[in-house]
Amino acid sequence: MSKVIVCDPIDQAGIDILTQVASVDVKTGLQPGELIEIIGEYDALMIRSGTRVTQEIIEAGTQLKIIGRAGVGVDNVDVPAATRRGIVVVNSPEGNTIAAAEHALAMILSLSRHIPDANASVKRGEWDRKTFVGAEVYKKTLGVVGLGKIGSHVATVAKAMGMKLLAYDPFISTERAEQLGCQLVDMDLLIQQADYITLHIPKTPETTHLINATTLAKMKPTARIINCARGGIIDESALAAAIKEGRIKGAALDVFESEPLGESELRSLGKEIILTPHLGASTTEAQVNVAIDVAEQIRDVLLGLPARSAVNIPGLGPDVLEELKPYMQLAETLGKLVGQLAGGRVESLNVRLQGELATNKSQPLVVASLKGLLYQALRERVNYVNASIEAKERGIRVIETRDASARDYAGSLRLEATGTLGTHSVTGALLGEKEIHLTDVDGFPINVPPSKYMLFTLHRDMPGIIGKLGSLLGSFNVNIASMQVGRKIVRGDAVMALSIDDPLPEGIVTEIIKVPGIRDAYTVTL
Ligand SMILES: NC(=O)c1ccc[n+]([C@@H]2O[C@H](COP(=O)([O-])OP(=O)(O)OC[C@H]3O[C@@H](n4cnc5c(N)ncnc54)[C@H](O)[C@@H]3O)[C@@H](O)[C@H]2O)c1
Numbered sequence: 001m002s003k004v005i006v007c008d009p010i011d012q013a014g015i016d017i018l019t020q021v022a023s024v025d026v027k028t029g030l031q032p033g034e035l036i037e038i039i040g041e042y043d044a045l046m047i048r049s050g051t052r053v054t055q056e057i058i059e060a061g062t063q064l065k066i067i068g069r070a071g072v073g074v075d076n077v078d079v080p081a082a083t084r085r086g087i088v089v090v091n092s093p094e095g096n097t098i099a100a101a102e103h104a105l106a107m108i109l110s111l112s113r114h115i116p117d118a119n120a121s122v123k124r125g126e127w128d129r130k131t132f133v134g135a136e137v138y139k140k141t142l143g144v145v146g147l148g149k150i151g152s153h154v155a156t157v158a159k160a161m162g163m164k165l166l167a168y169d170p171f172i173s174t175e176r177a178e179q180l181g182c183q184l185v186d187m188d189l190l191i192q193q194a195d196y197i198t199l200h201i202p203k204t205p206e207t208t209h210l211i212n213a214t215t216l217a218k219m220k221p222t223a224r225i226i227n228c229a230r231g232g233i234i235d236e237s238a239l240a241a242a243i244k245e246g247r248i249k250g251a252a253l254d255v256f257e258s259e260p261l262g263e264s265e266l267r268s269l270g271k272e273i274i275l276t277p278h279l280g281a282s283t284t285e286a287q288v289n290v291a292i293d294v295a296e297q298i299r300d301v302l303l304g305l306p307a308r309s310a311v312n313i314p315g316l317g318p319d320v321l322e323e324l325k326p327y328m329q330l331a332e333t334l335g336k337l338v339g340q341l342a343g344g345r346v347e348s349l350n351v352r353l354q355g356e357l358a359t360n361k362s363q364p365l366v367v368a369s370l371k372g373l374l375y376q377a378l379r380e381r382v383n384y385v386n387a388s389i390e391a392k393e394r395g396i397r398v399i400e401t402r403d404a405s406a407r408d409y410a411g412s413l414r415l416e417a418t419g420t421l422g423t424h425s426v427t428g429a430l431l432g433e434k435e436i437h438l439t440d441v442d443g444f445p446i447n448v449p450p451s452k453y454m455l456f457t458l459h460r461d462m463p464g465i466i467g468k469l470g471s472l473l474g475s476f477n478v479n480i481a482s483m484q485v486g487r488k489i490v491r492g493d494a495v496m497a498l499s500i501d502d503p504l505p506e507g508i509v510t511e512i513i514k515v516p517g518i519r520d521a522y523t524v525t526l
């Protein structure tokens, strides 16, 4: 019989499902070393946000087939390490949406009416009505940052409370925002005009410290900010300073840069700040939902069936998967690449299946392309199951074309994304059985394997340009691993594709496009 270890408190409904197919050990509060010692006995690991599943734990889990995260964020799991070991990681993308949205709404109202401090004061035996005069949310402006599942529900309820809604989400269509009664604006305008700002975005390199000393300085002195998404999206020291100095009115935080929250100046602030210990998903209903959702997937995988919300491995039948696997990787890589070249909001994606891929069996490649395209916006929340729905909700039109006559490679895939900032295309193929190569970027032929960090330039093909770019990158201490130029005619327009050893420093694109002859530059992380 299979063995499952559950390392965080999980609702009994989930445990009951697991016991149908496995012997289940519930061991909460284990130290990392203790888990490493015993994980080798188990086929499945089930957690919430409390357990950090590191590479070390994954490597010690020699029998592990699946890690189940009873919640949305898988940022406490080393997903690449699990993928390398062929371990499926599953989550529950929607089980706690309402709970988290309601927590954010509760924070908005509690902050406006000083409920926690007023309650504590009465319990201390006081009757102080002057200190706790509040503010109404009716007719105030709420800025929703991230109009995904949770942000959408917050917007819907806030609308019903009579709030005016602004939203910032570069990956959402104007139509979708309008359906929710939100005016889609840029972040700067939202920051400047909102009375309340509520964050519902994933934590990514782009969103880390999105709220910092500069953005806080642009807010109204009466503004209040709520973070029930992820710690680290707000710079906590800058926030504490802004509140102390009365530069903004208040904040409510459910999530922190480091959890559990240790010594922090946030704790010393008064009624302007409300702190809760990551309770967004902590409702009875949400815990039942996520426990059932994830336990069912663990049960299915242990029975040899596919998982429905795998964040790292597609939920396809094993035969189809085996055949398409290398091409799925190609499609996802091209999706990520074209999404980053297009930048901004993508309105349509044209997927062209060429050569031997021009058959109906290749349909999963369209889904894999969308998964790659949406990764920038949704990170681990996008998977093979929800990619098409997420694209539809974002108003992305998907056009699928097939060309069996293309003969350059056995099979190749071309993606063209059109967005608010223009149109870009990429083509790729497999060399040998599974080596991915980019064969065309924006109509310029190249032949390079993709690497994690890349830089693409659009420039005029003229003497000296490669040297100037090389020196500029050198001055930023950027090491070039490989470089290739693609051009159609000599001294015409050309594309340069560079593989870089490390992430490119911020602001470098601004410097690159100052080099005479370079018209555009794009940094890409794959
Ligand atoms: N406090 C809790 O207990 C709790 C519970 C559930 C979820 N969460 C967190 O809440 C957040 C939102 O979850 P969700 O289920 O709504 O996710 P979601 O994927 O449905 O929505 C996220 C939205 O953020 C947008 N986005 C991505 N990058 C952005 C950027 N740079 N700027 C603006 N928008 C951007 C995406 O387009 C998407 O619409 C996640 O961080 C999740 O981990 C917290």
Ligand SMILES: O=C(O)CC[C@@H](O)C(=O)O
Residues within 6 Å of the ligand: 048, 049, 050, 070, 071, 072, 073, 074, 096, 278, 280, 281, 282
């Ligand atoms: O497990 C929890 O309670 C938190 C979950 C939440 O942060 C999530 O990402 O789903």
